[in-house]
Amino acid sequence: MAELVLQLNEINKYFNNNHVIKNVNMTFEKGEFITFLGPSGCGKTTLLRMIAGFYEPDEGEILLKGKRIDKVPPYNRNTAMVFQEYALFPHMSVFDNVAYGLSVKKLPQDEVAKKVKVALEMMQLVGMEQRYPNQLSGGQQQRVAVARALVMDPDVLLLDEPLSNLDAKLRETVRVELRHIQQEIGLTTIYVTHDQSEALSMSDKIVVMKEGVIHQIGSPQEIYFEPNTTFVADFIGTTNLLKVEVLGEHKVKYGATEIVVEQTVDSGKEYSLSIRPECIKLTGNAVDQEGEACVKGKITEKMFLGEKVRYFLRDTQDKEWVVDIFDPGKTLFTGEVYIVFADNKAWLIEHNKLDD
Amino acid sequence: MTMKDTGYEHTGWRMELKLLLREPPLLISILVVFALFGIFIIYPFCKLLWVPTAADWVRAVTGKEYIQAFNNTMFSSLVATATAIVFGFIYAYAINYTEMPGKRFFQIVALLPTMAPSVVSGLAFIMLFGRRGFITWNLLHLKVDLYGAFGLWVVQTIAFFPLAYITISGVLKSISPNLELAAQNLGAKGWYLFRTVTLKLATPGIASAFLLVAINSLADFGNPMLVGGNYHVLATEAYTQVVGAWDLPMGATLSAFLVVPTVLVFFIQRYYLEKHSYVTVTGKPVAGLIRVTVGKKAQWLFFGFCSILSAAILLIIGVVCLFAFTNTFGYDYSFTMSHFIEGVVQSSVMKNSWVSAMVTAAITTVFGIALAFLTIRKKFPGRTIMDFLAMLPVSLPGTFIGLSLIMAFNEEPFSLTGTLVIIIIGMTLRQLPVGYRQAVAGLKQIEASLEQASTNLGANSIVTFRRIILPMLKNSLSVSFVYSFMKSMNTLSTVIFLVSPEWNLASVNIMSLSDHGFLATASATAVGMMLTIFITFGVVKLILRDQINIFDL
Known part of the structure; x- marks a missing residue:
């Protein structure tokens, strides 16, 4: 069992009468890269700021390396943060920005210089020490912000949507670099984003949140293929959610189509099936084969995207479908087709109180 | 869970107090601020209201001359304010919206009067249009008496025009040119554009400027003293009661009456207009867009208007300089430095003014920023009260501040009357809102x-x-330093009750010298004051190495 770094126990937070964080429980192990993912207003930034100490939880406790910190002022926690707008001090050079935290601690000058040098080397900023933030590009500013946090050797590194101000290409590069450095020095990192592709590509663990409630905590694969709630299924990637009726212990029905599922279903409960667009085939004729489900539909719209064609369909129950056909060649489907998917590609989600 | 009790109180004062107790240096600073406010604002003002008896109040509201003074104050300041605002608006519009030649020149000229006490316009009026005025007597050989309401109107209009211009110019600058370009793009032009967009957007700001000028002209002391003649206003009446009749309670009563309209105006400005304003005066200007919304003909009208007003201002400054450096202007035109030597070099008043204004500027700048840091960035119980108290002195007439200070601090344990300290306290109170607002x-x-x-x-x-x-605020700090230095040098009404034979000030000297007919020495002192202010600006600029131009204020 790896060392526990951070624990959040029964955290609740109110802004006036709004209950913005509801009974949050989490534990983080050393060296993990954790992402808080959710739409804006889900409470992910509030949670991050509580760990940094800019907000105080109204209920619950936060433990850093076993010590309670939720009453400790932000400047006495070792939780360096990279801000969304970078928050570089405009009146200080790159060197002074990175050295700031160390000099506040009153470390000897030569030690400060040494540590700053290491951090700048790591972020490939050597030679820019004397520049000022307004003389740097967005990507460079971002690196300085990360260096300024790294140099503190934080117990946990907090990143608040740090890539949202970069253009798409740069975002990808920085993503790889950031993950690389984090793994190299084994730094526990919490990353806040609303961008699911960032979350999926970088994290060891993703925490999916909505309206202050945690919907699921899991690895990127679990989150993507085995969502706990219909919200998670819908928010991560694209999916087709089908409301189904219970037929038997392992059997559900969508319209006239019967689907066999692995999980045991209970006739008293409601369920949906989540089928990813890339798991679906389109055929001109109905397919009647063991282990495969077939639904009749009509193509309403199609988009050629290069590596795939995305079809939008409407089935006989007036439900909209999204289907991705990869390696499509030049022939495109039109008109009435059959939507075919393997039973084991359909993930069953039980409706619970988290889904509205 | 014991936490649960406080869990719902996050934004309440109990939670704020809890957070505050966790950071003792902050708590101490807040307590110190409240203690200072208590001693130097609340206590003196209560004292002033406490001194007059019920009989004094009755005497004040029934006395004919006092009612007359009240009405005079209201009327003259309303008229002067309205004129100054109209002039200020036209001037500001011309500078911000036309491409007339000489804009830089007009900008500088409009700000020149702020370098000298406002009473200098009264002094110039006496020298030009008085009973032995250069124009009325020497040139036109007229025997007119322009003292009274008319003279006061002219003098106050000129005296308060720069303030109106600066404030309105700030409002116009903060209107995004994009809005006007958008209106032009939609086909609006000329008068229609002005009426439907520019004026509509500027109206709340202009109203604020109006109130600001109104407070200043209501409280104006020097000009009514010099050119008011038999036209008495509250500020001068209070002064006569205290200094002439030794009737301190009546002086306090009249000062308190003057506070009623100014505080009313303050509340309107602060709690109504600021919430209904479309433009925030702190907004960053949109660079690079030039708006030209007037035609060629209108542009020359604006040019003519600005030229006339500038000529009037230059005439004032010119006549002051001429009086200062000639033996007896109008009769003996030979050059002399004797007035200057008498009024500036050999007199201690300039040094006193400089020292107290410098100290005041330093205190208001530092204290203003500390206050702003507390009220803007920190949450604690009493934050709005602190903000209110810091802004309150802006609405208080100088005579009221001065009188309340001498009443509060003329006995042990705070026996400060007749010292330099009480002068500095008065100036600091007056300028605190400036430093605070800037910060x-x-x-x-x-x-x-x-x-x-x-x-x-x-x-x-x-x-x-x-x-x-602090490092990031360097520029705005030096602006408030320079501004509060200048205002403290020039203030008259605040210090009129605070000066003593031992510690006299230049602005007071200008007024009393003019009042007693020593026009040349008064002029020389005024010139010395402008020079002192200019030189100080230059030195401050060299020390701080900032980019600030006082003419862009």
């Missing part, structure tokens, strides 16, 4: 995330203030 505007432009980043890296509030906030 608030500056702080609001600093992203809160910068401070959070500093805290996150291990710095507490005090370290963050010293290492992040």
